Amino acid sequence: MMSNVFNKTQALYITAAILGMMGMIPGMPNFAFLLLAGGMVWLAWKNGKRQQATAAAPDVQSAPVAAVESQEASWEDVAPIDTLGLEVGYRLIPLVDSAADGELVRRIKGIRKKFAREIGFLPPAVHIRDNLEINPNSYRITLKGVEIGSGEVRTGLFLAIDPGSITATLPGVATTDPAFGLPAVWIESGLREQAQAMGYTVVDPGTVVATHLNHLVTQHAAELLGRQEAQALLDHLGKSAPKLVEDLVPKMLTLSTVQKVLQNLLTEGVAIRDMRTVIDTLLENAARVQDPHELTALVRVALGRSIVQQIYGSANELPVIALDQGLERLLLQTLQVGNDAGGMEPGLADTLLERTQTSTQRQEALGHPPVLLTPAVLRPLLARFLRRTVPQLKVLSHAEVPEGKQIKVTSLIGGAA
Numbered sequence: 001m002m003s004n005v006f007n008k009t010q011a012l013y014i015t016a017a018i019l020g021m022m023g024m025i026p027g028m029p030n031f032a033f034l035l036l037a038g039g040m041v042w043l044a045w046k047n048g049k050r051q052q053a054t055a056a057a058p059d060v061q062s063a064p065v066a067a068v069e070s071q072e073a074s075w076e077d078v079a080p081i082d083t084l085g086l087e088v089g090y091r092l093i094p095l096v097d098s099a100a101d102g103e104l105v106r107r108i109k110g111i112r113k114k115f116a117r118e119i120g121f122l123p124p125a126v127h128i129r130d131n132l133e134i135n136p137n138s139y140r141i142t143l144k145g146v147e148i149g150s151g152e153v154r155t156g157l158f159l160a161i162d163p164g165s166i167t168a169t170l171p172g173v174a175t176t177d178p179a180f181g182l183p184a185v186w187i188e189s190g191l192r193e194q195a196q197a198m199g200y201t202v203v204d205p206g207t208v209v210a211t212h213l214n215h216l217v218t219q220h221a222a223e224l225l226g227r228q229e230a231q232a233l234l235d236h237l238g239k240s241a242p243k244l245v246e247d248l249v250p251k252m253l254t255l256s257t258v259q260k261v262l263q264n265l266l267t268e269g270v271a272i273r274d275m276r277t278v279i280d281t282l283l284e285n286a287a288r289v290q291d292p293h294e295l296t297a298l299v300r301v302a303l304g305r306s307i308v309q310q311i312y313g314s315a316n317e318l319p320v321i322a323l324d325q326g327l328e329r330l331l332l333q334t335l336q337v338g339n340d341a342g343g344m345e346p347g348l349a350d351t352l353l354e355r356t357q358t359s360t361q362r363q364e365a366l367g368h369p370p371v372l373l374t375p376a377v378l379r380p381l382l383a384r385f386l387r388r389t390v391p392q393l394k395v396l397s398h399a400e401v402p403e404g405k406q407i408k409v410t411s412l413i414g415g416a417a
């Protein structure tokens with residue numbers, strides 16, 4: 001309390017004046033009162049000077065603190081890019097909120113397990129984050145920082161997808177299924193049972209995103225198998241068959257070569273669950289073959305039973321598309337000249353592509369898997385050439401068809417249309 005009094009300049013001057021007047025009254029201890037008055041004046045003067053200096057100084061607490069000096073850049077400033085990413089708008093945050101037990105987080109864990117069981121290796125984790133720059137109801141799926149798919153979902157509603165066999169239409173917001181491009185409509189929950197009765201496939205928003213993610217992860221399986229994943233796969237196999245792995249890498253083949261063979265298989269939709277057969281085949285042929293593409297062809301023959309079963313199931317009769325003999329001879333000549341689809345004559349390439357698309361559509365209309373059966377020497381050439389334009393078509397060689405299976409040619413490419 002006393003310190004507050006002595007900090008007030010005006011109060012000190014008033015006190016000094018009163019003491020000075022009392023010091024001039026006759027009979028009073030004049031010297032003592034005048035001394036005290038002088039001391040009060042001095043204190044008031046000092047206090048006033050201090051307050052003036054404080055007022056003139058900048059407000060250090062309210063001013064932003066500037067850095068003394070800029071720090072040097074370091075490797076900590078280099079943020080790694082997520083291999084797999086899922087970005088969501090703010091309205092979809094509850095779907096991925098692990099603290100609130102978001103349903104989509106559980107589904108993504110299930111997708112990775114399903115992928116590992118069906119494809120044969122553990123994919124990288126999916127890094128989820130919110131993105132305020134995109135539509136509140138939208139999501140983006142990224143691979144190594146690049147968008148590979150996106151979509152929009154509406155929380156609180158259900159997506160009724162038309163598989164092509166519905167008996168009536170439903171009221172709602174018309175849209176398209178983001179995973180497969182099928183016509184669909186967002187409906188209220190009360191219409192769910194009615195939609196199912198009409199033939200619609202009805203799913204919730206979390207399932208829409210999870211299905212899209214699962215489809216894209218499977219599509220890009222080859223890109224997800226990096227050196228780290230390939231090494232982890234070999235390490236996993238090494239636990240049960242250590243000698244098998246030790247004899248192959250790095251004694252016979254480099255890790256890069258093995259990785260390339262596995263990526264080639266995945267690119268063509270071949271699962272790599274049977275790693276023992278893959279490694280056995282590579283060991284058997286590595287002494288005379290080092291080219292990854294030639295090794296891939298040899299591995300495909302060894303995996304023939306598995307490849308055919310993946311396409312046809314347990315069926316004994318295999319309906320296939322075949323090449324007309326005249327076209328087959330032309331392609332063999334092209335292979336001898338250029339050893340690549342790039343050496344194919346433009347007119348021949350256009351005809352091949354057009355006839356293949358027509359035969360593929362016919363095969364699908366008949367309810368058969370679209371499969372082109374070719375001589376082994378032509379299979380890599382046609383697989384690479386047709387992969388982008390007819391992605392649903394599988395190209396098999398005669399050598400990959402296991403014994404006991406009957407071939408039924410349902411369409412010819414190159415003959416009369």
